[in-house]
Amino acid sequence: MLRLYDSLLSGNSWKVRILLNQLARPFERVTLDLGKGEARTAEFGHKSRFARVPVLELEDGKTIVESGAILLYLAQGTPYLPKDLYERAEVTSWLFFEQVDLQKSIAPCRVHHLHGHADSMPQEIERLHAEGYAGLEKLDKWLTGRRWLVGDRYTVADLALFPYVSMSPQGRFDLERFAAVRQWIARVEGEPGWINLWHGGAPPVR
């Protein structure tokens, strides 16, 4: 059986859990406590050369790291990844954009706020907000007049962008002016097989 190493708060791990559910692929879930350094042990280092989650462990014990690589691997040959090479390149380009232009700024901003550290680092929060808003603006512009990111249907591109964009208000991003983004978030949440962040796991104690 597939095994997924994740953490309770990780949006990158949430992407993989949603796709596994949508594909009806059974898996064993191993949830690490990142605060206790469980992703930085030598043992976990053999599973993840980058010392982070998510990690997908295959039946033969080999592991795949990086959420984008895991999504593309699992979606291969399914309706969630276009067969057409050009459309697939479109999907892939969104996956890179998400990691660099959205996740890289929204994720730490969210963690700083959830952990109550944000007020002590105003310059860092300002920098992260500037970067994240620049990404959200490009996304909103693209989604205006479109239902999905690539072609006319939901793909792993939509799935990959969904978690950190939808959770960005936890990092005090205001989505009010991004109407197309808000409507798209609702569409993704309405897809068959979508599950919320806490599905199968307890919410973290604040």
Place this chain on the structure above:
Amino acid sequence: MLRLYDSLLSGNSWKVRILLNQLARPFERVTLDLGKGEARTAEFGHKSRFARVPVLELEDGKTIVESGAILLYLAQGTPYLPKDLYERAEVTSWLFFEQVDLQKSIAPCRVHHLHGHADSMPQEIERLHAEGYAGLEKLDKWLTGRRWLVGDRYTVADLALFPYVSMSPQGRFDLERFAAVRQWIARVEGEPGWINLWHGGAPPVR
């Protein structure tokens, strides 16, 4: 004929030019002056929704953005991208790591130093150095005892990581303690079809 929109300094564009040369694919090169805002015009916005280079324009006028997506598209069906799905996932994971953990810190650090702004932003340079060194350490650890990133041959994973890692000293990163990285850089430069950054274009005026 393929058309590549790039810029003289862009390491992400360099990746694509190397691969096109290694694949012996002829292409027309259109070099933008980013300092003059040539990537932010409305016209270029139709080619690149993210307002940046590289952009690969296909024969039918459609465009592919994001260097990682372009590399995966061009390498499909060639020796530079493994056919095996697991090995391909390994390649893809390195492409994501490069954008988030290396390029995102090394590229701006390099630009700040090349443009002479670095001394006025010590905290920002310190932050970028900390991030970039963390990525370089993971890379060096992986390359120790290995010739290539994935399997036993050069792939687009090596190509994708090469430009910003090899140019990191321009951002005052010291590669002295990363012996495996330095040997790997020399191997990549020795690959058939490798071309230097200025191949076919003039070096920028300092």
